[in-house]
Amino acid sequence: xxxxxxxxxxxxxxxxxxxxxxxxxxxxCNMTGDGLNACRPWVTPPxxxxxxxxxCCAALSAADLPCLCLxxxxxxxxxxxxxxxxxxxxxxxxxxxxxxxxxx
Numbered sequence: 846x847x848x849x850x851x852x853x854x855x856x857x858x859x860x861x862x863x864x865x866x867x868x869x870x871x872x873x874c875n876m877t878g879d880g881l882n883a884c885r886p887w888v889t890p891p892x893x894x895x896x897x898x899x900x901c902c903a904a905l906s907a908a909d910l911p912c913l914c915l916x917x918x919x920x921x922x923x924x925x926x927x928x929x930x931x932x933x934x935x936x937x938x939x940x941x942x943x944x945x946x947x948x949x
Contacts, residue, residue, distance in 0.1 A: 873927070874912035880904025881927070888934045902941035910938060914949035 872878060884901040886893050897905075916924055917931040924931050938945050 873923075874909040874916060876904055876908045880907070881929075884934075884937060885928070887937050887940070888929045890930050890933065892930070892933045892936075897937060897940050901937075902943075905938060905941050906943060910943065910949070911946045914946055917949075 873881065876884075880901075881904070883898060883904050887897045887901060913934065917935055924934065935945065935949060
């Protein structure tokens with residue numbers, strides 16, 4: 846049990862660091878930190894009611910949408926660490942007039 850405590854402390858520190866830096870220093874599925882930040886209002890709860898910005902849709906159009914689907918299914922925790930709600934993220938492409946991959 847004593848061996849687990851340092852691992853939990855290190856994991857907590859890493860998670861807190863990722864949350865503080867957020868998407869600024871992270872790239873995911875061909876979306877840069879700038880692109881993630883442009884979409885942040887629409888992928889964090891509760892998400893605005895208005896349509897996504899042109900900057901967000903432009904960033905999303907360059908994204909690898911099948912990769913984002915895999916992230917949602919297989920690594921939703923990483924998205925959550927970045928402050929991204931996976932369900933809101935997957936609702937975003939249709940709002941930008943981008944088709945979602947099948948089985949997403």
